[in-house]
Amino acid sequence: MDASTIEVVETGRLSLVPLAVEHAREMAEVLGDPALHHFTGGAPYSAHDLRARYERLVAGSPDPSVTWWNWVVLLREEGRLAGTVQATLTGSGPGLTAEIAWVIGTPWQGRGIATEAARGLVAWLRGRGVRTVVAHVRPDHHASAAVAASAGLAPTDALHDGETRWELAAGPA
Secondary structure, X not given: OOHHHOOOEEOOOEEEEEOOHHHHHHHHHHOOOHHHHHHHOOOOOXXXXXXXXHHHHHHOOOOOOEEEEEEXXXXXXXXXEEEEEEEEEEOOHHHOEEEEEEEEOHHHOOOOHHHHHHHHHHXXXXXXXXXXXXXXXXXXXXXXXXHHHHOOOEEEEEEEOOEEEEEEOOOOO
């Protein structure tokens, strides 16, 4: 798999649109609340810095064994971006694994957007041969744990950088 196989993913209210550098300005506003970074760490990027980051992401992973797929979350009815979802793919064939993550801007939280986006992402990935889906969630981030569970992932005993590994085990799509 490579980054060129990414496509728009449609859900009931959302379109997961492949990330483009041009999304940086609007996404800087979406992700600009410092409170949003309580669980993710760091601080909001400026539009300029986010544009540089998106240029790197769109160019793809420098490691040929890793594929980066990144989308912005578009609320179709509002015509507005509300966050991002991403998948980092490793392995091949029946060993294909995707590590996923989601971030929804503060004004759009609590509306089920992350849940809908994560479910859509997992279904799309499974439909493309991904058999293991992983997410890492801080133990005290109950909202993200609920999103992971709703997308079919279950917590494991494994910790990575203080975060619990959640996993949707291998099996048929």
